[in-house]
Amino acid sequence: MMFSAGIASPSAADQHPDTLKKIREKGVIVIGHRLTEVPFSYVIDGKPAGYSIELCHRIVDGLKASLKVPEIAIEYVPVTAATRFVLIKAGKIDMECAATTNNAERRKLAEFTYPHFITATRFVAKANAHLDKVADLAGRSVAATTGTINLEQLNAVNRSRGLNVSVLLNKGHKEAFDMVENGRASAFVMDDILLAGLVAAASDPSAFTISSETLSPPEPYGIMLPSGDLAFKTEVNAILKRIYTNGEITAIYDRWFQSPVPPDGFNMKLPMSDELKSFIREPREYDH
Numbered sequence: 244m245m246f247s248a249g250i251a252s253p254s255a256a257d258q259h260p261d262t263l264k265k266i267r268e269k270g271v272i273v274i275g276h277r278l279t280e281v282p283f284s285y286v287i288d289g290k291p292a293g294y295s296i297e298l299c300h301r302i303v304d305g306l307k308a309s310l311k312v313p314e315i316a317i318e319y320v321p322v323t324a325a326t327r328f329v330l331i332k333a334g335k336i337d338m339e340c341a342a343t344t345n346n347a348e349r350r351k352l353a354e355f356t357y358p359h360f361i362t363a364t365r366f367v368a369k370a371n372a373h374l375d376k377v378a379d380l381a382g383r384s385v386a387a388t389t390g391t392i393n394l395e396q397l398n399a400v401n402r403s404r405g406l407n408v409s410v411l412l413n414k415g416h417k418e419a420f421d422m423v424e425n426g427r428a429s430a431f432v433m434d435d436i437l438l439a440g441l442v443a444a445a446s447d448p449s450a451f452t453i454s455s456e457t458l459s460p461p462e463p464y465g466i467m468l469p470s471g472d473l474a475f476k477t478e479v480n481a482i483l484k485r486i487y488t489n490g491e492i493t494a495i496y497d498r499w500f501q502s503p504v505p506p507d508g509f510n511m512k513l514p515m516s517d518e519l520k521s522f523i524r525e526p527r528e529y530d531h
Contacts, residue, residue, distance in 0.1 A: 259471035262337050263478060267310045274299055275322040275336035275467075279417045281440040282499040283360070283464075284341040287506050291319050291340075294499035298359055298483070299340035299466065301491070305482030323414060325390035328352045331467055338479075339467035342437060344392050345529050346462060354476045357483050357526045358463030361518040364393050365454045366430040367423060367438045374430055376456045377404070383429035384409045386419035396458045397432045416441065423451070432458060436513070443509040461518055463529045484526040492523055 266272050276291040277284040283295040300317075307315050320336050327343060330336045331353050344362070345355040366385065368374040374383075377400055385408050387394040394410070401408045411428050413419040420441045422428035431438070435453060442451045468476050486492050493515075500513040515523075522529075 259473075260334060260469045260475075262469055262472050262475040263306075263310065266306060266315060266337070267312060270312060270314060271316045271318055272303055272306070273318045273320055273335070273337045275320050275327060275330055275339040275341070277323070277341045278321055279415060280342050280437060281444060282504045282511065283437075292505070293340075294495065295340040295342065295359065295464075295466065297495055297499070298486070299338055301486055301495075302338070302466075302479055302482050305485070306478065309478060309482070323390065324388050325414070327390075327467065331469055334469065337469065337475075341467075342434060342464050343467050344434070344462050345465040346392065347531070349392075351470075353470050354468040354472060355465030355529070356468065356476065356479050357487070358465055358519070358522045358529050359483070360436065360464040361461050361516055361522075362434040362436045362464065363457040363461045364396050364432060364459040365435040365438060365457050366432045367420065367442060367451055367453050368430040369423065369426075370450055370452045372429060375452065375454050377454070377458060378406070380408050380430055381406045382408070384411055384427070386411045386413055386422040386428040386431040388413050388416050388419050388433065391433070392462075393432045393434065393458070400458055420445075430454075439511055439513070443511055444507055463522070465529065480526070480528075487523045487526050 276296060279285050282293050284291065284293045303315050303317060320330065322330055322336065322339060327339050331339060345358065374380065385397060387397050387410055389412050397410060411422060413422065416433060416437055419431045423431045424445065438453050442448050442453065445451060468479065496515055500511050503510050
């Protein structure tokens, strides 16, 4: 957490960060981003880009107006699934703009904005392996990314169903997907939308299939904010609500999910789900 300079009372550990004050005084916001989470948060020509990144840019524009400052500079910090919660807690980033699932356990570690996407956990495999159901993974090697909820879900289903799956850990999603592509793993368990992005960017997308069965119910992504900073969350949610209800979100969504995505120009052709449309029509917090 970030604390104001000079606080030395015994209750300092109980203080919450004041991100709005920090941004106003320094004129800077620090955004955590991913390197390869297409189309949410990735790097093009050395610059962060993607659906979540664009939403965060709009939020920064909204903060300039609400804080009455002429400019807010953006500093970017790359994060991984394993480091994102550490960095937000340590005050090293003010927002994480990526594809991070909001659930009850994670809300103990950070605040989350209104949902900006809904996803579920599935697995990707080679099409010629004919793997589609969770039971098909029995006795196989399955890749997962360290620090993700997907790994927890894989371990849980492995235990509950006695699948005898050998779990292969990776630092990043691309590395895990490469294990499937290179035949070192039978499958890779991850959020279905991120799997779709990896498949679409592959040299031969038709060589892969994504399972019809899920390992989780649908869950939302949210922009992650410092724990306990409710004033910051309230302001960010107010800006998101305007983006959602004035129709801006439609063009933003279509740019990343129904249009050619840079740099390779693949098109995910993914219409907005009914679950996400519900949150767009009536912006609200996810509390399940």
